[in-house]
Amino acid sequence: ETGVTQTPRHLVMGMTNKKSLKCEQHLGHNAMYWYKQSAKKPLELMFVYNFKEQTENNSVPSRFSPECPNSSHLFLHLHTLQPEDSALYLCASSQDSQGDSPLHFGNGTRLTVT
Amino acid sequence: EDQVTQSPEALRLQEGESSSLNCSYTVSGLRGLFWYRQDPGKGPEFLFTLYSAGEEKEKERLKATLTKKESFLHITAPKPEDSATYLCALGGETSGSRLTFGEGTQLTVNP
Numbered sequence: 001e002t003g004v005t006q007t008p009r010h011l012v013m014g015m016t017n018k019k020s021l022k023c024e025q026h027l028g029h030n031a032m033y034w035y036k037q038s039a040k041k042p043l044e045l046m047f048v049y050n051f052k053e054q055t056e057n058n059s060v061p062s063r064f065s066p067e068c069p070n071s072s073h074l075f076l077h078l079h080t081l082q083p084e085d086s087a088l089y090l091c092a093s094s095q096d097s098q099g100d101s102p103l104h105f106g107n108g109t110r111l112t113v114t
Numbered sequence: 115e116d117q118v119t120q121s122p123e124a125l126r127l128q129e130g131e132s133s134s135l136n137c138s139y140t141v142s143g144l145r146g147l148f149w150y151r152q153d154p155g156k157g158p159e160f161l162f163t164l165y166s167a168g169e170e171k172e173k174e175r176l177k178a179t180l181t182k183k184e185s186f187l188h189i190t191a192p193k194p195e196d197s198a199t200y201l202c203a204l205g206g207e208t209s210g211s212r213l214t215f216g217e218g219t220q221l222t223v224n225p
Binding site for chain 2: 004006031033040041042043045048050055056058090092097098099100101102103104105106107108110
């Protein structure tokens with residue numbers, strides 16, 4: 001399998017649930033990212049990992065908890081979410097995290113919080 | 115602060131009607147300017163990277179160009195399958211790993 005794979009593609013969860021989003025990249029990249037995409041808004045960076053180390057946390061609420069066990073896998077653990085957290089969550093990877101390498105995105109998880 | 119503004123917000127073309135999408139930007143030290151295509155329900159698909167003013171990249175009916183203030187995505191003789199949202203993103207020297215994305219141009223090509 002090639003590229004960036006995200007699971008699940010769709011997720012509906014209640015405000016008291018706990019769930020996790022999974023991302024895997026097969027590109028040999030060193031950096032991985034979580035982005036949030038809401039309607040009519042630009043992509044919003046959430047977290048950056050470079051060589052498994054978190055290098056960016058864009059003031060994301062603690063109800064979102066990332067985990068990067070190795071350079072190929074990235075998780076986003078969700079708990080006690082709010083309805084306004086409903087969005088498309090995109091995982092991406094790049095060769096490095098210096099801003100000069102293109103990001104390669106997965107197809108996202110469409111999250112609905114009820 | 116790096117900024118990206120894309121125009122128009124939406125564009126409707128007839129098949130074969132060439133046009134251009136604009137990405138205006140301000141940046142303190144350009145590391146890279148990126149174009150992406152996004153289809154409904156999918157993640158953005160990487161198209162081009164431009165690094166310096168005067169650079170051009172081409173792929174099929176698409177051609178991206180770069181000046182010191184803006185980038186254009188030229189679409190020559192578009193087909194209905196070119197319909198998508200096109201995103202522009204910017205990497206700057208002071209932003210590190212934070213790419214700045216525009217809001218996108220939604221392109222519709224009618225047969």
